[in-house]
Amino acid sequence: MKLVCINCPRGCHLIVEKEGDQIRVEGNACPRGVTYATNEMTNPLRTLTTTVPILSEDYRRLPVITSKPIPRDLQFEIIKALKDTKVKAPIHYGDVIVPDVLGLDSDIIASKTILK
Amino acid sequence: MDRYDLIIIGAGSAGMAAARGAYEAGIKDILVIEREKEYGGILQQCIHNGFGLHTFNEELSGPAYAERYYEYLKDKDSICFLYESSVLKIENHIVTVLSPQGEIEYEAKAVIFAAGCRERPAGAIGLKGDRCEGIYTAGTAQKYLNKSGYLVGKKVFILGSGDIGLIMARRMTLEGAKVIGVAELQPYSNGLARNIKQCLEDFNIPLYLSHTVEAVKGTSRLEKIILVEVDEKLQKIPGSEQEIPCDCLLLSVGLIPDNTLLEACGVRIDPKTKGPIVDDTYMTSIEGIFACGNALHVHDLVDYVSIEGEKAGRAAAAYILNETEDAPLHLNKTVDGISYVIPQSFRTNDDHEFMFRVNRVFKDSYIHIYGNGIDKKIKKTGIVPSEMQKVKLKKEELQELKGDLFWEVLS
Ligand SMILES: Cc1cc2nc3c(=O)[nH]c(=O)nc-3n(C[C@H](O)[C@H](O)[C@H](O)COP(=O)(O)OP(=O)(O)OC[C@H]3O[C@@H](n4cnc5c(N)ncnc54)[C@H](O)[C@@H]3O)c2cc1C
Ligand code: SF4
Numbered sequence: 001m002k003l004v005c006i007n008c009p010r011g012c013h014l015i016v017e018k019e020g021d022q023i024r025v026e027g028n029a030c031p032r033g034v035t036y037a038t039n040e041m042t043n044p045l046r047t048l049t050t051t052v053p054i055l056s057e058d059y060r061r062l063p064v065i066t067s068k069p070i071p072r073d074l075q076f077e078i079i080k081a082l083k084d085t086k087v088k089a090p091i092h093y094g095d096v097i098v099p100d101v102l103g104l105d106s107d108i109i110a111s112k113t114i115l116k
Numbered sequence: 117m118d119r120y121d122l123i124i125i126g127a128g129s130a131g132m133a134a135a136r137g138a139y140e141a142g143i144k145d146i147l148v149i150e151r152e153k154e155y156g157g158i159l160q161q162c163i164h165n166g167f168g169l170h171t172f173n174e175e176l177s178g179p180a181y182a183e184r185y186y187e188y189l190k191d192k193d194s195i196c197f198l199y200e201s202s203v204l205k206i207e208n209h210i211v212t213v214l215s216p217q218g219e220i221e222y223e224a225k226a227v228i229f230a231a232g233c234r235e236r237p238a239g240a241i242g243l244k245g246d247r248c249e250g251i252y253t254a255g256t257a258q259k260y261l262n263k264s265g266y267l268v269g270k271k272v273f274i275l276g277s278g279d280i281g282l283i284m285a286r287r288m289t290l291e292g293a294k295v296i297g298v299a300e301l302q303p304y305s306n307g308l309a310r311n312i313k314q315c316l317e318d319f320n321i322p323l324y325l326s327h328t329v330e331a332v333k334g335t336s337r338l339e340k341i342i343l344v345e346v347d348e349k350l351q352k353i354p355g356s357e358q359e360i361p362c363d364c365l366l367l368s369v370g371l372i373p374d375n376t377l378l379e380a381c382g383v384r385i386d387p388k389t390k391g392p393i394v395d396d397t398y399m400t401s402i403e404g405i406f407a408c409g410n411a412l413h414v415h416d417l418v419d420y421v422s423i424e425g426e427k428a429g430r431a432a433a434a435y436i437l438n439e440t441e442d443a444p445l446h447l448n449k450t451v452d453g454i455s456y457v458i459p460q461s462f463r464t465n466d467d468h469e470f471m472f473r474v475n476r477v478f479k480d481s482y483i484h485i486y487g488n489g490i491d492k493k494i495k496k497t498g499i500v501p502s503e504m505q506k507v508k509l510k511k512e513e514l515q516e517l518k519g520d521l522f523w524e525v526l527s
Contacts, residue, residue, distance in 0.1 A: 059263075
């Protein structure tokens with residue numbers, strides 16, 4: 001099976017073979033490619049970014065990001081869960097906006113500081 | 117008139133890096149002029165992750181990369197940032213600025229131009245049909261959505277497989293729009309493989325290679341586009357027309373350095389990069405005026421913009437301090453397969469990292485770099501025009517060179 005590793009801009013083309021319980025990966029330029037391929041075969045993970053409205057003098061949206069990758073197929077679910085989230089300045093880079101979103105052990109955190 | 121040692125135009129990643137490079141090299145008296153009300157440039161609207169793996173060993177969002185990079189500059193009191201101020205003219209190291217206080221002139225010993233790039237608009241690709249609403253460049257749509265929360269369309273088609281278009285396909289899908297497809301004129305994609313995967317395939321958005329949008333139709337708002345297939349010569353295949361209903365067309369058909377100000381002051385422009393011609397100190401054809409970042413040539417990765425900006429900053433500092441070594445310049449000349457090489461000229465008294473792009477897709481091939489006194493081949497597997505390439509040549513390899521250096525791809 002062929003996969004493209006999305007863990008860095010290099011985008012290695014991976015050849016993945018299942019041998020019983022083992023997964024053999026070729027074409028990865030670094031070990032992260034193996035972790036990626038293993039996850040992709042069992043539980044594909046993605047980092048999700050979006051924005052939430054912010055009450056501020058200078059800005060209307062606060063960019064946010066998941067603190068840990070979340071299951072690929074739950075991206076829409078998370079966006080939905082954030083629908084009514086509103087924040088107010090000041091917010092600092094790294095502040096937790098929604099802890100443990102949908103119980104996935106990943107926080108939604110601010111990816112920008114907005115002071116006023 | 118206020119005087120500074122160094123003026124930097126643009127506070128994007130290139131301008132911030134140039135300020136850091138110059139400061140570290142001993143030039144402290146710096147003015148950075150920025151049109152927007154904050155630093156970061158294009159990074160501020162790129163809320164996706166994918167920035168800074170080289171620089172910070174971590175994948176950050178665009179705004180986070182900007183903020184992390186700015187940390188260094190924050191407490192340097194002699195670096196002044198002038199926001200909401202547009203540079204109107206550069207002439208003899210005098211920079212005319214339109215700021216909230218009115219028109220002001222500043223003079224500097226050196227100027228670094230780091231004003232970024234702009235997107236190719238609809239006019240540049242000869243789109244036929246009705247004049248209607250709903251046609252945006254991908255970057256404009258990105259700015260609306262990520263800064264104002266405004267979605268520019270509900271049923272979207274994207275022309276061009278550049279990364280901004282791919283990133284927007286995912287963003288708009290997640291925010292509730294239906295992205296019908298992406299058309300690419302070339303038989304290969306222009307975006308990173310990872311973006312094809314995580315932005316299109318993850319959401320089952322089709323990519324139509326060797327296809328283009330021939331015409332747009334609609335009375336006031338866009339109602340449909342005509343999608344056509346093209347042959348190897350990029351000519352339309354008759355009878356391949358398909359009508360696709362949609363209310364929004366995004367254009368992701370390329371970026372060009374924003375060189376209007378440089379051209380107006382007489383700097384020589386490279387017809388290939390559309391940015392200025394520079395030597396190995398990033399100096400343009402006008403003494404004391406330097407350029408870096410997307411204003412010099414369009415980059416794919418912010419990390420490389422930061423590295424280039426820091427180099428340009430150090431070089432401008434050396435120029436101001438009169439430390440630039442006097443040595444003859446050699447020209448980089450492109451032969452088959454190479455689109456451009458940066459810098460366009462160089463001295464042989466130092467190691468150099470050259471950046472270049474190929475002009476078509478190559479599988480297994482060699483980059484052949486040769487001239488009187490040098491002959492080098494570097495093996496490459498799978499190179500595409502959309503990925504910038506780098507080659508480092510050591511001083512020892514270059515010092516025998518007489519005359520120009522030639523670059524070609526052997527496949
Ligand atoms: C949409 C998009 C997505 C990208 N995605 C990625 C990615 O995932 N990963 C990655 O590593 N890289 C990515 N890049 C590449 C990288 O982020 C950019 O190439 C880089 O940030 C450009 O920096 P810059 O400083 O050259 O230009 P800019 O960020 O454009 O900065 C130029 C600055 O100059 C200012 N300016 C312009 N004209 C004037 C004037 N006349 N007077 C005063 N100020 C002026 C502008 O306001 C702006 O702030 C992406 C680029 C784009 C466009
Ligand atoms: S395998 Fe390593 S180098 Fe290759 S794309 Fe994945 S993370 Fe990047």
